[in-house]
Amino acid sequence: xxxxxxxxxxxxxxxxxxxxxxxxxxxxxxxxxxxxxxxxxxxxxxxxxxxxxxxxxxxxxxxxxxxxxxxxxxxxxxxxxxxxxxxxxxxxxxxxxxxxxxxxxxxxxxxxxxxxxxxxxxxxxxxxxxxxxxxxxxxxxxxxxxxxxxxxxxxxxxxxxxxxxxxxxxx
Numbered sequence: 001x002x003x004x005x006x007x008x009x010x011x012x013x014x015x016x017x018x019x020x021x022x023x024x025x026x027x028x029x030x031x032x033x034x035x036x037x038x039x040x041x042x043x044x045x046x047x048x049x050x051x052x053x054x055x056x057x058x059x060x061x062x063x064x065x066x067x068x069x070x071x072x073x074x075x076x077x078x079x080x081x082x083x084x085x086x087x088x089x090x091x092x093x094x095x096x097x098x099x100x101x102x103x104x105x106x107x108x109x110x111x112x113x114x115x116x117x118x119x120x121x122x123x124x125x126x127x128x129x130x131x132x133x134x135x136x137x138x139x140x141x142x143x144x145x146x147x148x149x150x151x152x153x154x155x156x157x158x159x160x161x162x163x164x165x166x167x168x169x170x171x
Contacts (some may be wrong), residue, residue, distance in 0.1 A: 001080050002080075003078040003079055003080050003093060003095075004023060004024075004078065004079060004080070004081055005077065006023055006074040006076055006077050006078065006097065007024060007032070007034060007052070007073075007074070008073075009071055009097075010034070010062045010065065010066065010071065010072040010074065011071030011072070011073065011106055012069070012071070012170075013105060013106060013108075014069055014092060014108060015066070015069050015070060015071035015106050015108065015109055016020070016022060016069045016070075016108050016109055016110060016111070016167060016169075016170025017069065017070045017071065017109065017110075017111050017112075017113065017163060017166050017167045018070075018071045018072075018073065018106070018109050018111070018112045019070060019071065019072050019073075019111070019113050019115060019163065020041060020073055020075050020112060020113065020114050020115065020119050020123065021034070021035075021073075021074045021075070021115045021116070022074060022075055022076055022115075022116070022119040022122050023074055023075075023081060023117050024074065024080055024098065025037055025040075025077045026038075026044060027040075027144075033058045033106075034072055034092075035144065036050075036099065037145075037146065039086035039143050039146035040145060040146060041144040041145075041146075041153055041156055042115070042144040043061065044153065045091075045144060045153075045156055045157055045160045046061070046065070048097065048157045048159050048160075049157060049161050049163060049164050050064070050065070050068060050070075050163070050164060050167075052064045052068075056100060060079045063092050068097075068167050069108075069167055069170060070163065070167055071082065071106060071109065071121025073097060074097065074098065074117050074119075075096060075097065075114075075122040075123050075127060076094050076096060076122055076126070077096060077097045077125065078093075078094075078095045079093045079094045079095065080093040083106050083169040090097070093167070094122060094125070094126055095126075096122070096126040096127045099127050099131055100111070100131060100132075103131075103134055108169055109136070110135070110137060110166075111136065111137045111139065111166040111170070112137070112138050112139070113139050113140075113141050113145055113162070113163055114118070114139070114140045114141060114160060115141060115143055116140070116144070116145060117140060117143065117144070119140075120138075120140040123138070128151045130160045131153070133141060137166075139160055139166075140164060141156075141160055141162070142155075142159055142160075144156065
């Protein structure tokens with residue numbers, strides 16, 4: 001099975017917050033867009049907490065995130081994963097993105113939010129051991145994936161409001 005590959009980061013050098021998923025799912029990879037699955041709650045949550053209309057063209061949604069000084073990326077650059085579920089990622093095949101390089105060019109980032117437990121686990125396993133202490137605040141948020149149905153959309157929105165506050169504090 002061939003590895004799947006993540007997208008480049010969507011980030012400006014003045015970003016103060018980084019949102020990290022684990023690896024884009026099949027729908028996102030096919031569309032070439034972060035969080036393209038129609039049932040993924042990411043863009044509805046961004047609409048609720050950051051007033052980024054989910055019906056805007058994809059490039060405009062990314063631009064508004066960037067204007068708000070919020071970067072978007074994935075922990076993994078590539079991995080072997082049959083299907084779209086994070087639980088299907090074969091750990092031995094996980095290759096992290098270049099975070100030392102990223103943080104050199106995005107030095108204002110102080111808060112990293114993980115979109116779900118798998119992103120946080122991948123960070124702890126594949127990134128944290130080789131990353132110097134940058135004084136980052138690391139926060140796991142509930143996954144926006146349709147596979148994570150333990151919380152209602154409103155409950156997720158309430159928790160994800162922390163992104164707005166972190167971006168506001170960083171400006």
